[in-house]
Amino acid sequence: MTPQSNIKQIPPRVPSRVIFRERLVNSIVSGLSKKLTIVSAGGGWGKSVLLSAFLSNSKIPAIWYNMDHRDSDPKELLTALAGGMKHRNENTGNRTLDLIAAMQTGFNWQTVLSTLFNELIDIPGEGVVIIIDDYQRVEDRRVLIELFNYFVTYSPPGVHLVISSRETPEMDAGRLRAYGELSELGADDLRFTTEETKQLFASLYRLNVTDRELDMIMEYTEGWIMSLRLLGESLYNRNGDIETSLSELKGTRKPVFEYFNEEFFNRQSEETREFLRDTSLLNRFTNNLYEHISGKEGESIIGELVSKDLFVVALDEEGIWYRYHHLFQEFLKNLAEREKESKQREEIHKRAAQWYEREGEWYEAVYHFIESGDYDAVVAILGRVFHWALIPSKVLSLQPWLEKIPDSEIESRTDILFLKGYIAFLFGRASESLVIFYKVKDMALERGNQQILEKTIQSLLHTYESRCEFSKVVEVGEEYLPLVNTESMAFAFSTPIYGASLILQNRVVDAFEQFGKVIKKTESDKNLNALVKSFIGSCYQYTGNFKESKQLIESSLKYFQQINALDLIAVSMMHSMNSMHEEGLFEECNKVCDHALAIFKRFGIMLLVAPVLSIKALNLYYSGNKNDMKQVLAEYDELKRVAGELGNFAEYFLKPAQSLSAFHEGDYRLFHAYAEEAVDFMTRTNAYYYIYLANCWLAPCFAILGEMERALSLLRDSAEKMNIFGNKYAEARSYLLLASIVYDTGDYINAKKHLAKCLDITADREYDFLYLRKERASALKLLPFALKEKLQIRHVSSLHAGTGRESTVKVRELLKDNNPEVRGTAVGILAEMKYREGEKEIAALLNDSDVGVREKAKGAIKILNSLPPEPLKIFSLGEFGLYVREREVPKSAWKRKITKSLFKYPIPIGHGMEPDIFWGVLAASGADGSESW
Numbered sequence: 065m066t067p068q069s070n071i072k073q074i075p076p077r078v079p080s081r082v083i084f085r086e087r088l089v090n091s092i093v094s095g096l097s098k099k100l101t102i103v104s105a106g107g108g109w110g111k112s113v114l115l116s117a118f119l120s121n122s123k124i125p126a127i128w129y130n131m132d133h134r135d136s137d138p139k140e141l142l143t144a145l146a147g148g149m150k151h152r153n154e155n156t157g158n159r160t161l162d163l164i165a166a167m168q169t170g171f172n173w174q175t176v177l178s179t180l181f182n183e184l185i186d187i188p189g190e191g192v193v194i195i196i197d198d199y200q201r202v203e204d205r206r207v208l209i210e211l212f213n214y215f216v217t218y219s220p221p222g223v224h225l226v227i228s229s230r231e232t233p234e235m236d237a238g239r240l241r242a243y244g245e246l247s248e249l250g251a252d253d254l255r256f257t258t259e260e261t262k263q264l265f266a267s268l269y270r271l272n273v274t275d276r277e278l279d280m281i282m283e284y285t286e287g288w289i290m291s292l293r294l295l296g297e298s299l300y301n302r303n304g305d306i307e308t309s310l311s312e313l314k315g316t317r318k319p320v321f322e323y324f325n326e327e328f329f330n331r332q333s334e335e336t337r338e339f340l341r342d343t344s345l346l347n348r349f350t351n352n353l354y355e356h357i358s359g360k361e362g363e364s365i366i367g368e369l370v371s372k373d374l375f376v377v378a379l380d381e382e383g384i385w386y387r388y389h390h391l392f393q394e395f396l397k398n399l400a401e402r403e404k405e406s407k408q409r410e411e412i413h414k415r416a417a418q419w420y421e422r423e424g425e426w427y428e429a430v431y432h433f434i435e436s437g438d439y440d441a442v443v444a445i446l447g448r449v450f451h452w453a454l455i456p457s458k459v460l461s462l463q464p465w466l467e468k469i470p471d472s473e474i475e476s477r478t479d480i481l482f483l484k485g486y487i488a489f490l491f492g493r494a495s496e497s498l499v500i501f502y503k504v505k506d507m508a509l510e511r512g513n514q515q516i517l518e519k520t521i522q523s524l525l526h527t528y529e530s531r532c533e534f535s536k537v538v539e540v541g542e543e544y545l546p547l548v549n550t551e552s553m554a555f556a557f558s559t560p561i562y563g564a565s566l567i568l569q570n571r572v573v574d575a576f577e578q579f580g581k582v583i584k585k586t587e588s589d590k591n592l593n594a595l596v597k598s599f600i601g602s603c604y605q606y607t608g609n610f611k612e613s614k615q616l617i618e619s620s621l622k623y624f625q626q627i628n629a630l631d632l633i634a635v636s637m638m639h640s641m642n643s644m645h646e647e648g649l650f651e652e653c654n655k656v657c658d659h660a661l662a663i664f665k666r667f668g669i670m671l672l673v674a675p676v677l678s679i680k681a682l683n684l685y686y687s688g689n690k691n692d693m694k695q696v697l698a699e700y701d702e703l704k705r706v707a708g709e710l711g712n713f714a715e716y717f718l719k720p721a722q723s724l725s726a727f728h729e730g731d732y733r734l735f736h737a738y739a740e741e742a743v744d745f746m747t748r749t750n751a752y753y754y755i756y757l758a759n760c761w762l763a764p765c766f767a768i769l770g771e772m773e774r775a776l777s778l779l780r781d782s783a784e785k786m787n788i789f790g791n792k793y794a795e796a797r798s799y800l801l802l803a804s805i806v807y808d809t810g811d812y813i814n815a816k817k818h819l820a821k822c823l824d825i826t827a828d829r830e831y832d833f834l835y836l837r838k839e840r841a842s843a844l845k846l847l848p849f850a851l852k853e854k855l856q857i858r859h860v861s862s863l864h865a866g867t868g869r870e871s872t873v874k875v876r877e878l879l880k881d882n883n884p885e886v887r888g889t890a891v892g893i894l895a896e897m898k899y900r901e902g903e904k905e906i907a908a909l910l911n912d913s914d915v916g917v918r919e920k921a922k923g924a925i926k927i928l929n930s931l932p933p934e935p936l937k938i939f940s941l942g943e944f945g946l947y948v949r950e951r952e953v954p955k956s957a958w959k960r961k962i963t964k965s966l967f968k969y970p971i972p973i974g975h976g977m978e979p980d981i982f983w984g985v986l987a988a989s990g991a992d993g994s995e996s997w
Contacts, residue, residue, distance in 0.1 A: 095247025191222030648837025
């Protein structure tokens, strides 16, 4: 375990002057039979003290973890929990710690948590309690939400989780509450009752307050323990003058700070006051750190503060690291700002930064260097950890600190200015980020900063791609990609983005030339090469080359699974989604979407959440889950609300999805509005592929609304553009939909023409899924028509057989067609389907006038007669019955002897249970056996 983990695993000491709140401790104890306890209230409500009191009076094994702003990464949390287990019992926790150590890349917290659960089961006794304190201090809690939801869902019996926070944790509490698995304590529960307040003043401050005084106290403090304690100390020092003390303490923070000043700070020695002011500038402190910033020894002062319980919280069992209570630290900081000159404060921060940098804690070092105003030092640190710092969750955690740097200082430093632009992009302020990136690009060129130049070019391409400005991606790529070192990671990431936009701007040959270069250049780096191939695999989908796309993506996915790189697994999954949608694998695609979404949210990669949500919405529509689609679109709207322009990523999917949802809801005015937005948007992008997608999604809706010319115009435009683009699958789909719409109008001549074009394309290609899954409804309608019109008979026959029994009604009608070739083909299809119900009609063709038809009928009858007997279904719940397929066997056909043999094995005949029990009044002689089974 890391030192940071060790110092977070000890609960705060229970203050010596505190009353035991039995009702609250009992509430916690009674909640241990459930999965989760949430203790949620603002600062100073005594949450941590309550939980410490519970532990001190409980024999149940417990693991404690104090959270802070760095704990968005679950690795340290799970390491600490496993370490806590090991501390409790040296035989537990080892497997989990070994597993964590073995995960060098792609930390899989679910696997680790499962191992942790197995070890928790092995802890002897009645169970174990895991307490997470100060949950609200974590700034980015997206991964923790998922982790803790997973925890309470899958944790074994006897394992109870307690989360203490100033804010209500964003968990799936509703479900747990509904199932009786949640225990909750809030401010109203933690609030001191009148009786507890009276007991507090009597036992701690030797004050017997009157009922009137008690009412005054409760009105002022509202049962808040911090206010009660401050008031109690004041009354104790003022001989119980409640009215005077209350008048001095009323207000907001001012009276609290005044109390801190008078009752604590001013009573300390000057040496201690200096220590308090200096260490208030630190997020946490230790004697070694204090000696570095002041040149003085502080161990004795720390010991005195702890012994006096002066709002100091121990962070480890060894008594090395401490922090102040947040309210007390705020008070001390205000004093430091008033009483210490800015140069003195800056010097403290600078020395603290140097100490943290020496200890290898660059994150804390950056904070203190920023506070000290030494921005050159910040640049130097960021230069050393630049690639690590570009992880979105880490950059966003730096954002509050970077905002403290004056604009005049940022503008002159390319590294920090780039990070400012990158943060703007991650927060969805794409327009702002573009302005910054262009400025950084010019500065990097002027100063020869190749690293920043390459990252900036990559970020420019990514930003324009997120805005669906593919022509700008191509423009930037052509102008600036030659400046990027072909051996760099920036080249590997930038080239696929550039190549994809080349394809979408109808320059397919140029794109695949670029892809060939980047694949060759990344051969020495397996991780990078696999990621590049996965991205390029998604680009093959644009051209209808699904086989090549699958090969590249599946090989990359297999590699990422081998190295357990969760984030890259999710990226490869995202690359496969469009292909799965086009192939009609809607349910499978939805599962992949859910898996990828969970990973992206866990890693905070919100940029990629938008396209996954949009393709999921379309899949839900096509798979018939239209109500779920509405929920997904609502989630997308929320993403747009909180993520600014970032939420507009992949609008080529979003806008049609909104149109289809409005159509399903019957809001045709809104449908038209969204549809026109979608068509206009696609036209502006000039991306033929996305124009095709929107047109094929929307045209059937226009046709249903009777706007035939609008529907046909969109599909003709789609077919024409896909012909130019070279995507034969998309062209075929466009013609299939055209044929379907004109067929419904009775225009069989044009239906035949369009359908012939579609079948001519697919006859020589592996696009059967277009008919069998993607546009199945149109295929079921048109394939019999294609047979009747003798279009690609062999191809159509194969497709018919693949559609299954849904098409048999229309195929059986073709047995009476005037054309013998059509009759013979229909016979062959039914035989291939093993369609027993058509046997009589096929048998009638044994006397057909055409010898070819007679021969096919003879062969079909032979196939059907060779089939094994159909299974007998027995229904014994409710009224007893026998069925062959969907056909009921009438009671008159039951043979008593055969019936008795049916129950020879499931029911022991001869032990008082005769068939008459089931047949009732049906006499044995009444079963004439007219129909055998």
